[in-house]
Amino acid sequence: MSSTTVFGQGTGDNAFDPVESLNYEQARDELIEVVRILELGQMGLDESLKYWERGEALAKRCEEHLAGAARRVEAALQGTTKTTDSDGNASNAGNTHTETTEAPENTSITSDNGTAGAKSAYNTPETAAGPKHGSAYGGGYGGAPHHDTL
Structure with missing residues (x-):
């Protein structure tokens, strides 16, 4: 007789929602969490690289949202x-x-x-x-203003 104990369901490579479906706040919050996880340094190289790549994609998505918002503000002002x-x-x-x-x-x-x-x-x-609060990338990733200033 053998008994099997299963913990968790496992999500494999599908653990993350597609970046394209995230709004600014969701992408920013997930990016902050990814940075915190990476800073712990308790993962192997392959897993760390997956998180790093996810962080890069999230940062790019945040920049896209901020660029779009900046264009709308400029259009409204001018x-x-x-x-x-x-x-x-x-x-x-x-x-x-x-x-x-x-x-x-x-x-x-x-x-x-x-x-x-x-x-x-x-x-x-x-x-x-400078920004009121610390940022995961120092003074703001890619030169984008800190979210509290918008």
Whole structure:
């Protein structure tokens, strides 16, 4: 007679959700967890490499979300001209329908030194001295602002 005791179900290579399906907060939180796991240094080389690769993919996904958010903010502040063809595809030429979005007139904000202009997350007192909290990559991975400043 033999009895078998099974612990856990095991997920193998499918342990992680696809990076493409994660929103910014999910990707950031998982990246923080991956860094913590790697910092413990208690895994073998192969497993550490899998986590490292996952961390790189998560960081890239966070950068994509931040870049998209930055584009939307810039478009809202500066006003944009979006040109579409009859099928709704973005275009800059041809028979098109032009849709213009302009920023409200009261978007000018007085900066800390008293001059008028658009205020950016990059020139706040908090970011001038560095991020408020520590970051997994020091001062922010890839030059992206710390999430508390957005």
